[in-house]
Amino acid sequence: DTEVTQTPKHLVMGMTNKKSLKCEQHMGHRAMYWYKQKAKKPPELMFVYSYEKLSINESVPSRFSPECPNSSLLNLHLHALQPEDSALYLCASSQDGGRVGGEQYFGPGTRLTVT
Amino acid sequence: AQKITQTQPGMFVQEKEAVTLDCTYDTSDQSYGLFWYKQPSSGEMIFLIYQGSYDEQNATEGRYSLNFQKARKSANLVISASQLGDSAMYFCAMRESGNAGNMLTFGGGTRLMVKP
Numbered sequence: 001d002t003e004v005t006q007t008p009k010h011l012v013m014g015m016t017n018k019k020s021l022k023c024e025q026h027m028g029h030r031a032m033y034w035y036k037q038k039a040k041k042p043p044e045l046m047f048v049y050s051y052e053k054l055s056i057n058e059s060v061p062s063r064f065s066p067e068c069p070n071s072s073l074l075n076l077h078l079h080a081l082q083p084e085d086s087a088l089y090l091c092a093s094s095q096d097g098g099r100v101g102g103e104q105y106f107g108p109g110t111r112l113t114v115t
Numbered sequence: 116a117q118k119i120t121q122t123q124p125g126m127f128v129q130e131k132e133a134v135t136l137d138c139t140y141d142t143s144d145q146s147y148g149l150f151w152y153k154q155p156s157s158g159e160m161i162f163l164i165y166q167g168s169y170d171e172q173n174a175t176e177g178r179y180s181l182n183f184q185k186a187r188k189s190a191n192l193v194i195s196a197s198q199l200g201d202s203a204m205y206f207c208a209m210r211e212s213g214n215a216g217n218m219l220t221f222g223g224g225t226r227l228m229v230k231p
Contacts, residue, residue, distance in 0.1 A: 043221060048218070
């Protein structure tokens with residue numbers, strides 16, 4: 001099973017709302033990632049969790065707050081977003097941090113629209 | 116300088132023909148991995164194929180093969196016998212050994228359109 005699930009599939013929120021994106025994997029992977037992807041662009045890395053600890057934050061604004069409650073779950077809490085934050089948010093996971101060959105498996109993404 | 120370059124923003128191919136998607140990379144690491152992903156309009160990034168820098172043979176996975184030319188720093192994806200369902204965006208990506216946190220560096224992508 002190489003499935004990464006994400007909920008919700010679509011989300012529309014106002015600039016004053018608070019919402020959360022959820023990601024789950026049951027492959028025993030110990031590294032999990034959040035990416036942001038704008039239309040016709042490649043994914044941009046936001047955060048990396050390795051063994052449930054935040055290992056990389058790519059200078060993401062504090063209105064995005066990641067959380068890794070356990071090794072299977074990854075959340076992205078959203079607060080006071082801007083319209084330019086509208087994008088496809090992709091979650092991914094991989095086995096661990098050591099190998100260059102550890103492919104990342106992606107979820108289907110959440111299409112976020114900020115109004 | 117860009118680490119991953121995909122020079123073909125868009126390509127057409129006739130159904131049942133083979134197509135090559137270009138990818139060149141730039142790294143000073145000796146150990147690195149190269150990946151290809153497919154992204155249909157639905158949005159999910161689908162892992163296709165992997166090539167390690169020390170692998171002597173070109174990687175193959177079904178209709179996908181990777182033409183790895185290390186000296187030229189190229190890792191082109193070859194899709195044989197194209198199908199309509201192959202129409203999608205294709206991204207080449209690299210992970211370098213000196214790179215913390217398993218970061219993948221993506222190219223700009225190539226949109227492939229398969230004609231019936």
